Amino acid sequence: MLRLSKLTDYAVVVMVRLGRGEAVQTSPCIAAATGVPEPTVAKVLKILSAAGLVASHRGARGGYRLVRPLDAVPIADIIAAIDGPIALTACVDGGTSCEAQGLCPMRGRWDPVNRAIEAALAGITLADMADPGPTFAAPGEAAALGPRALPLSALHVAE
């Protein structure tokens, strides 16, 4: 299914959340606002921090803030931070495999595919995924929309 890790999904939610409200937000606060379990939020933020996508501030009154605005963060960066480099097969990156056989029939063949995907992902920013805009849906309105097609901001009413 071209599996994308669930953590990446959470990372987008967390990043978009960071793009709103206070400039510096704590992970418990983000967890409460998004509905994502707090340990998971913390884990995601640690990874994003290590990747340089968010900046952290330690100690009391600490928290995280965005380094770049949402429209300057391509989705490819998030995927690369959580799931590692964008490569469809294990044969194309470090190249540690395929040594046993000595001859991997697909050597380098997936490169154009990987480049095409990378280009596609580089053209979409987090702002594109959060574009419902500044209007927040009220709880009643969100429920009226049914289980499908809920805007990203649906969970933000909890804030």
Added chain:
Amino acid sequence: MLRLSKLTDYAVVVMVRLGRGEAVQTSPCIAAATGVPEPTVAKVLKILSAAGLVASHRGARGGYRLVRPLDAVPIADIIAAIDGPIALTACVDGGTSCEAQGLCPMRGRWDPVNRAIEAALAGITLADMADPGPTFAAPGEAAALGPRALPLSALHVAE
């Protein structure tokens, strides 16, 4: 890593092999020619046959043949046949999940990403991944190329 299943990799190898030589080839023959284990080749071919990408002929002197030429088979078809529909997250296809929470913050947000990837994969055909052309590398030449950048035809010298 945007994991793509290994079976898909094998499927491309098998399909490209089917694009060469005899029109109808048996799975043991393909296994011997590509170096892929025979049970795995058979499994891949069954899936490809069910997806309509190859046609099968049962009985003695049976085998498989391509339905469409390689340059008419986008890589997206192979991925869809092996890995299922191209969708980065479980939330975008059938939509059976996220019912427990009732509110999935990413509802529909991944759609543009999925469409971009699908478009990218639809533009690359199997012929693009097999383009070393009619010239087959001799074993010595293939070895001289080093562990990297081996052409797809490298294993076909075994035929």
Added chain:
DNA sequence: GATAAGGGGACCGCAACGGTCCTGTTTCGT
């Protein structure tokens, strides 16, 4: 009728992922 080949499953081991928790270390507030 014997044989060769595909059809359709079932089966099991393994590795990766999701999710949680624990123990530091740092900084702000009192």
Added chain:
DNA sequence: ACGAAACAGGACCGTTGCGGTCCCCTTATC
């Protein structure tokens, strides 16, 4: 100076899906 708040980093399992193999049945040719 002390304590609390919050990040840093890693360890820890359960689960899930995948890779790989094997079996029996059906079909078609010789």
